[in-house]
Each structure stands twice: as structure tokens, then as C-alpha cells.
Amino acid sequence: MEPILFILFGAIAVAGSIMVVTRKHPMASALYLILTLFAVAALFVLRQAHFLAAIQVIVYAGAVVVLFIFVIMLINVPENKLPVERLTALRFLGVAAAGLLILEGAVLARKTTMPGGTAADSGSVQAVGRALFTDYLLAFEITSVLLLAAVIGAIALAKKKI
């Protein structure tokens, strides 16, 4: 059962992200992004990372993309005035780079055996919470300083004059 679900959600995620970068209208891209994020959340569930899956849906699919959509609607660029991309050479390079990355992943997967997976409950809320407040406490606290600097930075950039 699990491999089938993995292939299904993996395919949805890949197809969704291809749609995100190929759609002309930003709104369509944003909606496909939600689809992709949901599919990735399902992949997390398959890997027993329930907490991460919930956070993925609440924060990314819920809050971040909604903000994107708000901004797109506020700016409200008419369909005929959307910027036209002319950098086709860059696009081909991007596709080539992606192909190289996939090839690399395949080679790595064939050549090496990764160490065994983590314990079955390592993705539960309890396990994540414990790791966050013991082993990774410093990282957790430093993130708050980073976010503080980012918030102040956003205000400083948005204000009319400093």
C-alpha cells in the first residue's frame, strides 16, 4: 500500500510544481503551489512525520500561500499586462540542471546504502517537541533572534523613510 501512495502523492507533487513554474497567471501558480504543498504533507505522513505534515499544511499551505494570494489580488495585474518571459535559454539551462540533479540522485541511490531510518515515532509531536527543547534548544532560540532581525528588517524596508 505504502509504495502506491508514495508514487501517487509524489506524482501529484511533481506535476503540481511543474504547473507552478509554467502557468502564466500568478494566481494559477499560487493555487498549484497549495496542491504541491498538500501532496508533500501527505509524503511526510507516509514517513511517520505527523507533526511536520500538520505544520506544512497550517503554515505553508494555510498561511504563506494565503499571503501570496492576498498580494496577487491586491496588486491585481490585468491578464494582458503580465510580464512576458523571454529568457528561454535560461529555461533550458534550468531543465538541464534539474535533469543533472535527478541523474545525480539516481547514481547516489544506486551506489550507496543510506544508514537505517530513524525510529518509528520520531516524527510525532511528542518526539519533535522533546528534540526541540533538549538537543536543539540553542538552535530553536537562535531562530528567534533571526526572526526578530527579519521582522525589523521587513519594517525598515517597508517604511517610507528611516
Add this chain to the structure above:
Amino acid sequence: MPLGNLASVSRFLPELAVTATILLLVAVHVVGKNRQSSASALLSLAGVGAALLLTALQPSMPAVSLFEGMVALDGFAVFFKALTALATIVVIFMSMDSAELSGKSQAEYYVFLLSVLLGMFLLSSATDLVMLYLSLELVSIPSYLLAGYLKGRKSSNEASMKYVVYGATASGVMIYGFSLLYGLTGTTQIAEIGRALATGKAALPLFLAAVMVAVGFGYKIAAVPFHMWSPDVYEGAPTPVTAFLSVGPKAAGFAVLVRFFYTVFASPDGAGGPWTLSSPVDWTLLFAVLSAATMTVGNLVAVNQKNVKRLLAYSSIAHAGYMLMGFVLLTPAGIQAILFYLVVYLFMNLGAFYVVILVANGTRSEDISDYAGLGSRAPFAAVSLAIFLFALTGIPPFSGFIGKVYLFAEVINRGVYWLAVVAALNSVVSLYYYARIVKVMFLEEPAEKAELAVPAFPRALLCLLAVPTLLLGVYWEPVIRVAANSVRLLAF
């Protein structure tokens, strides 16, 4: 055995001092009425000064691992903390004197500056991939904001934008490398990664992962071919920020580069010699080529520059190339040479930028042609700049020469002669463009004859930067001893 979270706090005082100052700055700015005052600057000076003092008092022997293995407190970390704190103090003074930032250098500016400092503290001591990535972002994100701090100036916006795009790409590649390393070893502790990889398996994936990680670090130290952002960012950013970026984050980048590769790739007991792991390529050759390319590109492009800031940007790329010479063989002697060079580089590079700020305050220009006749218009500044530029070139009585001697000795002792030859040729090229500025200052007639006033306080600070630049050229023994003692990295 790493210390627990609570037990670590008492050994984390410099970082706590910086964090407390950041919070105080925000609080004072929100409550305070007089927003244009220099209160923020003085407060940050006090905070960074306290952090520097606490760092100096920190016992670094024996090395310990703090916060469940997140960061290390060893001689290496203490060295870089002191170095970056010192650079930040000088940059705060520079920011107070800069006309570009006058009226704009408020609490936000210092919050960003101190956040970068906190990031550099952590970056030089991180021993866990999670912490390493996080501290790299803590250095990068406020740096983007600092580069774009002058919102009204187009080049400043462009600098910030380019910095963000290049930075995000590099850190994305780097974290992909981290994920491969984690996949290969099943741990995020760099010491354990080194031990797991010492079995010698998985050479190709390891090579790919290490190259990706090196991209992230190479971007921070602006090594070729990850240097493209730096000239535009250095030119567009406010000059004090440029000075800061060219010294602080670059030093922290070297710290993390050395710590990561030394812990992962050199033998765990630190005695087994360099690059112990088998790999499909010759690491020494790879980094030697990187070093040669970095110094050559930096120096050759610097020759044609007309803007002083841009010239110094390319020269700082070249200096990263020189410093990489100490890294190619991954030996304690080479790392000692890098540490010593970073100290010298701090004084001479910050000094050069400080003169650029003082001249720009008077002339509103950073073009080399506007430096004509500076020798008669502002003799003090001109002589200081000449000292810093000759030190950057590496001419004998100045400290840059001693720094280069140690770097050259490292590659020559280990038989990488061609790199020494390339570096020597590069020094000759650099003499041309540094000396050109000196020539313009002292031999060309100025368009305007009026004297450029340099107030007393900047003069004193210039002296404080120029004296070590000269002194370390004749009496460098204490500093090299400190550097030698600082090559003691935490090993589990």
C-alpha cells in the same frame, strides 16, 4: 561529552551580551523619543565591548562542547569571536562618522549589525549542521538588509537584491549538500560525520556533498567562481557596511570553512595529516586551483577599476585567494597562517575603507580621480591610506608582508611551488593598482585646492588602525603565538 543546556549558559556569556544588547536597542528605540541621537551607537558599542571583554576572559582550555553538541568553546572559536567583535567595534565608529549614514544610522542599523555579529560568533563555533546552517543565515539575512540600507539609492537596492539572489542560491546548494551528508552518515554532528566517513566508503557521494557545502562557504568568503555578487554589493552598500562585509563575514566564512573541513576530512586526532579520505579528486589540487583563480581574477579585474570601493572589493577577493593558500593542505601551520593574516587584514582593510569614508565625507565621491592631490589637501588621511595600501600589497616593512610570508611558507614547505609562483606574480600585479592610488594622491594636481578637514576623533581612530598595521610588520611574535594557540579545534 557535551555539556547540557543549563550548564552551558555560563560559558555562553559573550553571545548573551550581544543578544541582550539587540533587545535593549529595540526597547530603547521603541520607548525613546530622540530618535536621531547616537544613543543606539553608544549602546551597541558598550554591548560589543562587553562581549569582547567576556570573550577575552573566557576559558578556552580545555575545549568543551556546549548545548548538547551544538557549539564548541575552543581556542579557535574564541579567536574568531574576538576578531569579529573587534571588527564590529571599528565599524560602529566608522558608521558614526559616515556622512552617508548620518541621520539614518538608527537602532535598526545597529540591530542588523549586532545580529550579524551574533551569527558570526555562532558560525565560528558551530559543530552541528543545523546550527551551522542557522548561524550562516543569521549572518546572511541581516547582511542583505545592511547592504540595502540606503533605500533612496539605486545602487544600494541593487546590491541588496543581488546579494539576496546569490545568497539564497548558495545556501540552497549548501543545505542540499548537508542533506546528502546526513543521508550518508545519519548524524548532524560534524565530528561524528567525520568519524562515520573515515571508514572510507562512499567516496563519490561524499565528494559531491563536500563540493556543495564548499559552494556555500565559498560564497561567504567570495572565492572564485562564487564571487560575482561581491563587487556590486561592495560598491552599492554604504561604505561602513562594505568595510564590515569585507572583514567580518569573510573571517567567519574562513572559520566555518576550516572548522568543517578540518573536522570532517582531517583525521579525528588532528595528527594524521591532511585530507585523509580517499576521493575521486585531489582535494589539495582542487583548492589550490580555487585559490589561484581567486587571487588572479581579483587582481586582474582590480587593475581597471575607477571607483575606490570597487577596487577594494576586487582586492578583497584577491586576499581571500591568498588566505586560501593556507587552507589547501589543511595543516595546523597553514591554519595558523590564515588566522594571522586575518588579524593583519582586519587592520589594513578597515583602515583603507575608513579613509575612503573620510574622503567621501568631504568630496562626496569615491572615484580614484578625485583622490588627486589628496597628499596636500589632507596629508594625514593620504599618508594613512598609503600605509594601508602598501600593507595590502605586502611590501616588507608593513604587516601584510609578514602575513604573506607565513602563507607562502606553508605552500612552499609542502611542495606546491606553482601556487607560490602564482601568488608572487599576483602580488606584483596588485602593487600596480595600489601604487596607482598612491601616485594619484601625491603626484597629481588636484582640481580643487581647498583643504579637506579630518576631525580629531577620526584621526585618533586612523592612528589606532595604522599603528598595528606598521607594528605587526616588525614585531609580530605575540600575535603569531596567539594564532598558534588558537589552532586547537575541539575534537571529540
